[in-house]
């Protein structure tokens with residue numbers, strides 16, 4: 001434990017992730033505000049941002065540099081009505097819990113986030129990954145992002161200038177400090193029904209009770225003339241379908257396996273290591289390449305010691 005002017009920096013700190021595997025952070029800080037975050041960035045050249053750890057695999061040897069957890073930056077402002085519109089803006093710090101915010105908005109009759117039910121995330125992590133699925137994506141509710149450069153300089157980025165795409169935000173070199181979300185008044189009982197419908201769909205089609213990081217792979221671009229389930233715009237084919245068709249459901253490496261419920265989920269059991277997940281990942285990737293000639297790309301961020309690329313949010317290439 002190292003006490004500095006900027007608060008406590010813990011050494012050898014475990015990194016909590018939904019996979020429940022992986023090593024420790026050489027150094028970990030939990031700033032209590034965007035100001036504190038800015039000071040840390042200005043002082044540390046290698047910084048990896050940690051949200052809720054729901055889309056993250058940390059290597060067994062842990063990571064170097066400073067891991068900054070947003071868990072204490074959870075403030076959410078009261079809704080502010082816009083001029084000339086019934087819509088409201090809610091300002092949320094990066095570490096605010098997305099599921100909690102969704103519940104509050106549904107209760108208060110504010111529409112825009114209810115289709116993201118069942119996605120574990122911090123608001124910052126959800127915006128960075130443009131979290132979403134068949135029912136919508138968080139990009140649709142983002143009005144502006146308050147970000148910091150890796151050197152700690154402030155940047156406010158308006159909706160139209162954010163390069164959102166499929167499971168990406170275009171903000172990868174930046175740190176998200178807070179987000180303004182634009183929501184619209186709606187009937188709370190209709191919102192509750194929609195929220196429940198989305199949650200039910202996820203419960204029925206995904207192994208929600210097991211340890212995973214959600215979909216492990218991005219849905220790849222589909223070659224011309226291909227069948228299989230596609231994205232609504234037809235551009236991508238389901239990675240889960242390819243893995244299933246390659247006969248890989250239930251494939252194991254140590255205590256990690258391809259879920260029999262949904263082939264795009266890698267699930268871990270007690271005793272699993274990041275090495276198990278990485279080994280399984282390589283097997284799936286090469287067998288899908290053999291079967292279909294398609295190179296899958298992980299959706300999950302992978303952190304490894306000695307590998308740091310700010311453009312990938314501190315993550316590493318496959």
Ligand SMILES: Cc1cc2nc3c(=O)[nH]c(=O)nc-3n(C[C@H](O)[C@H](O)[C@H](O)COP(=O)(O)OP(=O)(O)OC[C@H]3O[C@@H](n4cnc5c(N)ncnc54)[C@H](O)[C@@H]3O)c2cc1C
Pocket residue numbers: 018048049050051052053054055056070094118119120121122123124125126127128129130131132133174175176177207208212213214215301312313314315
């Ligand atoms: C059971 C389950 C179901 C899931 N279902 C879905 C789904 O339906 N749709 C979907 O899109 N995802 C899904 N996921 C994946 C995950 O919930 C999302 O990717 C989510 O956006 C991750 O947010 P996080 O806060 O946990 O980010 P983390 O996992 O902590 O981080 C993910 C990446 O974002 C970066 N990051 C985090 N916070 C910040 C910040 N403030 N500034 C800059 N970079 C930051 C990290 O450095 C890392 O590169 C699921 C995961 C699980 C475990």
